[in-house]
Amino acid sequence: MKRDTRIVHSGRGGKHAPGMINVPVYHASTIVFDTVAEFRQAVAKRNEQVLYYGRRGTPTQWSLADALTELEGGAGTVLYDSGLSAITGAILAFIETGDHILMPDSVYEPTRSFCDMVLRRLGVETTYYDPMAGAGIADLLRANTRLVFTESPGSLTFEIQDLPAIAAAAHARGALVLNDNTCASPLTYRPLDHGADVVIYSLTKYVVGHSDAMMGAAIANEATLERLRRAGYLYGHSVSPDDAYLALRGLRTLATRLERQAETALTLAHWFKQREEVDRVLHPALPDCPGHDIWKRDFTGxxxxxxxxLKNDSDAAMAAMLDGYEHFAIGFSYGGYESLVLPSNPSGVRTATSWSGPLIRFHAGLEAAADLVEDLEKGFERFNAA
Structure with a gap:
């Protein structure tokens, strides 16, 4: 099946909700058994999809996990209560005191803070690397390097990493490769096909798609699944069945939403390229974006x-532009139906590469592109008048 079709049908059917299009919301904590034999059978199969205890899941969570596993071509999925929980939970599943890990310099800022504030305290050393290192990552690998983390594209600066080259170098030295694929979405990139051992998502973004639920997921290959599941259980990760239901509902329309939003975003990116106020536009589909050739090779969209x-980095002028937007609300996150804008300055957190000055990240929603362009045009009028 094509991916658009799999999105509609994955995780559904008689296995979890016979005769129903949508799996119901199953609330459960304690599961009771009629006999000791049934209890012991459940205990023996507690790592499978059997009713055992609410934290182990119900058909609502299992349906979502099955859908994600099928979409990614993985061996299994662990669900978390946020995207950051998925990142930290996956990292903690594979490291211990004395280990060394590699992180791209463009990584999501909370991931960086986790490394600097938590992992350092636990005796795990982090080295930040140029996201464009590719096969050159081999020069940074040590005997105690346990994992290489990747994020492609970078969530603010949009570098595209050469995951196959990084994975080949890491695996040759016995290191695992984790990939945060949130920015690319499950539709435009399949990291497990390109060498990743575990792919991570903030489902809060594109999958939920309506800015009303927090959730994360990690999908593992066969070699890493049991260790990921065991860590998820030991750290007590669990998700609400209500939120899992919202994620399932959002997943069914992801292909349609993302196709429209990607088209609008590219329209806006080309429009910005023509503006004299703009110094650079960072969009993976544009030839001058770092890693564009890799994007063309490995991504489907x-x-x-x-x-x-911007050429003029006046904070007052930027604030005047952003404050008056009608359709672009200022806020974190992305992937919902509404357009967003986020001012940021990556220069304060880069250590392996250099970055100078602020940038503005845009998320294109489902509004008409013409209305968004008009909004942006008025914004530049305020910018130039400030």
Missing amino acids: STSLFSIV
Whole structure:
């Protein structure tokens, strides 16, 4: 099946909800058994999809996990209560005191903070690397390097990493490769097909798609699944069945939403390229974006996100532009139906590469592209008048 068709049908059917299009919301904590034999059978199969205890899941969570596993071509999925929980939970599943890990310099800022504030305290060393290192990552691998983390595209600066080259170098030295694929979405990139051992998502973004639920997921290959599941259980990760239901509902329309939003985002990116106020447009589909050739080779499309760098970095002028937007609300996250804008300055957190000055990240929603362009045009009028 094509991916659009799999999105509609994956995780559904008689296995979890016979005769129903949508799996119901199953609330459960304690599960009771009629006999000791039934109890012991459940205990023996507690790592499978059997009713055992609410934290182990119900058909609502299992349906979502099955759908994600099928979409990614993985061996299994662990669900978390946020995207950051998925990142930290996956990392903690594979490291211990004395280990060394590699992180791209463009990584999501909370991931960086986790490394610097938590992993350091636990005796795990992090080295930040140029996201464009590719096969050159081999020079940074040590005997105690346990994992290489990747994020492609970068969530603010949109570098595309050469995951196959990184994975080949890491695996040759016995290191695992984790990939945060949130920015690319499950529709435009399949990291497990390109060498990743575990792919991570903030389902809060594109999958939920309506800015009303927090959730994360990690989908593992066969070699890493049991260790990921065991860590998820030991750390007590669990998700609400109500939120799992919302994620399932959002998943069914993801292909249609993302196609429209990606088209709008590319329209806006090309429009920004023509503006004299703009120094750079960071969008993976544009030839001058770092890693564009890799994007053309490995990705099937782009999404709703891109950033711009202005020639005039006056904070007052930028604030005047952003404060007056009608359709672009200022806020974190992305992937919902509404357009968003986020001012940021990556220069304060880069250590392996250099970055100078602020940027503005845009998320294209489902509004008409013409209305968004008009909004942006008025914004530049305020910018130039400030």
